[in-house]
Amino acid sequence: MTAGALPHTVEVRTLAARAVSLAGVVDPAKLTRLSAAIVAANGAIVVSADFDRDEEGRYVVAMQVSANVLVTCQRCLGTLEQTVASTTSLAVVWTDEQAAQLPPRYEPLIAEAEIELWEVVEDELLLALPSFSYHSDANCGVETGVQASGGDGEGFARENPEKDNPFSVLQSLKGEKDS
Numbered sequence: 001m002t003a004g005a006l007p008h009t010v011e012v013r014t015l016a017a018r019a020v021s022l023a024g025v026v027d028p029a030k031l032t033r034l035s036a037a038i039v040a041a042n043g044a045i046v047v048s049a050d051f052d053r054d055e056e057g058r059y060v061v062a063m064q065v066s067a068n069v070l071v072t073c074q075r076c077l078g079t080l081e082q083t084v085a086s087t088t089s090l091a092v093v094w095t096d097e098q099a100a101q102l103p104p105r106y107e108p109l110i111a112e113a114e115i116e117l118w119e120v121v122e123d124e125l126l127l128a129l130p131s132f133s134y135h136s137d138a139n140c141g142v143e144t145g146v147q148a149s150g151g152d153g154e155g156f157a158r159e160n161p162e163k164d165n166p167f168s169v170l171q172s173l174k175g176e177k178d179s
Contacts, residue, residue: 004024004025005024005026006022006024006025006026006047006049006115006117006118006121007022007024008116008118009115009116009117010097010108010112010115010116011113011114012051012059012061012092012111012115013092013111013113013116015051016052016053016059016060016061017053018051018120019050019051019052019053019102019174020051020053021048021049021050022047022048022049022051023047023048023049025044025045025046026044026045026048026049026121027045028045028067029043031045031118031121031122031125033122033126034122034125034126035168037126037129038069038070038071039069039070039071039072039079040069040070040127041067041068041069041070042068042069042070042081043067043068043172044067045065045067045125046066046067047063047064047065047121048063048065049061049064049074049117050061050062050063054091058091058092058102058106059091059092059093060090060091060106061089061090061091061092061109061126062087062088062089062090062163063086063087063088063089063120063121063124064083064085064086064087065085065086065087065121065125065128066084066086067083067084067085067125068081068082068083068084068122069081069082069083069084069129070082071129071130071133073133073135074132074134075134075135075140076135076140077134078135078140080133080134082130082133084125084129085128085129086124086125087126088110089106089107089171090106090107090108090109090112090120091107091109092111092115093108093109093110093111093130094110094111094112095110096110097113098137101172104117104125105143120179123139
């Protein structure tokens, strides 16, 4: 197993044929698409990749990626710390047709000789990011002035129960017709 900085490019089929395991870190500043999707990263991105061949001879990569990131809360627009993690099994293929033939347990990784390992790590993190990030109701409600319901309607405006029912006229007409 190799530890330390993760290599930028690798020959995935060669590593899989030799059953190599890589573990390392990637500087989040080097991943521009991820940097655009988050506010900041707290520390390095930790990656573990096990290259191997499966029982049918496919070149496969079992990858675990995790990072602590700061994202924008969609409710109060403050920063929110989240741990983003992904575990995936990738099968290396040459074409889209081969990708379509893969079993559902694998995600396709279309590659020629070498792959940009950092791009694969970045893709996995972007897919693992939640679509919308929110603080807990207690934390966010204090800043925004909006409190979520505790199940009994508390925190939301309540309707006036004495308000006239617009269908009361219909009820009276129905009562006259039945008479």
